[in-house]
Amino acid sequence: MNGTPAEDLHPPGVKRFGTIAIVGRPNVGKSTLLNSLVGQKISITSDKAQTTRHRLLGLLTEGPVQFAFVDTPGFQLRHTRALNRAMNRTVTAALAEVDLVLWVVEAGQLNADDARVGALIPPGKPTILVANKLDRVHSRERLLPWLQGLGANKALTEIVPLSARKPADAKRLLGIIAPYLPEGDWGYDAEALTDRSERFLAAEILREKLFRLTGDELPYSSAVLIERFEEEGTLRRIAAAIVVERDGHKAMVIGAGGERLKRISTEARLEMQRLFDAPVFLEVWVKTRSGWADDQRAVRAFGYED
Numbered sequence: 001m002n003g004t005p006a007e008d009l010h011p012p013g014v015k016r017f018g019t020i021a022i023v024g025r026p027n028v029g030k031s032t033l034l035n036s037l038v039g040q041k042i043s044i045t046s047d048k049a050q051t052t053r054h055r056l057l058g059l060l061t062e063g064p065v066q067f068a069f070v071d072t073p074g075f076q077l078r079h080t081r082a083l084n085r086a087m088n089r090t091v092t093a094a095l096a097e098v099d100l101v102l103w104v105v106e107a108g109q110l111n112a113d114d115a116r117v118g119a120l121i122p123p124g125k126p127t128i129l130v131a132n133k134l135d136r137v138h139s140r141e142r143l144l145p146w147l148q149g150l151g152a153n154k155a156l157t158e159i160v161p162l163s164a165r166k167p168a169d170a171k172r173l174l175g176i177i178a179p180y181l182p183e184g185d186w187g188y189d190a191e192a193l194t195d196r197s198e199r200f201l202a203a204e205i206l207r208e209k210l211f212r213l214t215g216d217e218l219p220y221s222s223a224v225l226i227e228r229f230e231e232e233g234t235l236r237r238i239a240a241a242i243v244v245e246r247d248g249h250k251a252m253v254i255g256a257g258g259e260r261l262k263r264i265s266t267e268a269r270l271e272m273q274r275l276f277d278a279p280v281f282l283e284v285w286v287k288t289r290s291g292w293a294d295d296q297r298a299v300r301a302f303g304y305e306d
């Protein structure tokens with residue numbers, strides 16, 4: 001991890017680096033695909049190079065190519081029906097910035113929800129349609145006309161039928177993706193993610209839950225600090241502080257009987273576990289900015305992995 005230039009670790013070849021968004025209606029297999037594509041290296045982020053519109057979900061460096069799979073905030077896949085026009089514009093703008101879109105559907109199906117997702121992809125954006133769950137299709141003869149019908153859609157750059165569960169299929173897909181990524185230097189080190197980047201992501205997740213579960217009540221001056229981030233084997237032991245301006249805000253975050261703080265910290269912990277692919281022990285404190293003296297009265301919420 002220390003000091004070897006990344007170039008020395010890889011065979012020569014044209015270096016490429018690019019961002020890829022994976023979109024699709026719920027349950028088509030996006031998470032499964034991301035996992036197969038990046039393996040254990042899921043959900044890594046770094047505090048450099050993060051423009052606001054994307055969150056890094058996973059990085060993969062294979063030979064001279066670095067793939068950055070990104071999330072598109074505002075792409076509420078679970079609530080596609082509820083997307084209003086303004087949100088659609090946000091999503092479309094975010095997708096406009098990536099180098100490639102992977103639009104995941106289930107092989108043999110293209111329903112109204114799929115079409116709604118497809119409509120958000122900016123015209124002209126290189127888009128690979130991934131027809132997933134191929135293993136469930138028992139009659140390849142029936143799939144053929146479906147694939148040919150899709151082929152008539154000029155907006156699709158490629159159509160790739162596969163099973164996200166099969167590592168060999170994911171590998172094949174990487175080979176198809178690579179030429180769409182621009183030539184140029186990598187955005188990140190080739191090595192696995194550092195504690196520091198997970199630490200950053202932990203703060204981001206907690207902040208997101210904090211603001212989502214307090215609605216508009218909480219002033220944006222409130223902050224999240226990761227005070228401790230330790231690894232014990234696979235366990236991540238994290239101590240975080242939510243720092244607010246006033247006692248009134250503190251009460252707001254804690255909620256009646258501590259319920260809201262409990263929910264914030266539970267949801268944050270579950271998402272961290274999913275992203276880090278590891279158990280997380282998360283302790284969250286709420287403090288007012290008045291200083292350390294206040295720690296005595298700090299309230300904490302615990303999260304345990306059973």
Ligand SMILES: Nc1nc2c(ncn2[C@@H]2O[C@H](COP(=O)(O)OP(=O)(O)OP(=O)(O)O)[C@@H](O)[C@H]2O)c(=O)[nH]1
Pocket residue numbers: 024025026027028029030031032033077078132133134135136162163164165166
């Ligand atoms: N048979 C089969 N099932 C798959 C395949 N890929 C994913 N699945 C299953 O499909 C279901 C949904 O997969 P997810 O990866 O959670 O789908 P998602 O699109 O991320 O879902 P949301 O998070 O709800 O948007 C899970 O039960 C997966 O195991 C595949 O290639 N073949």
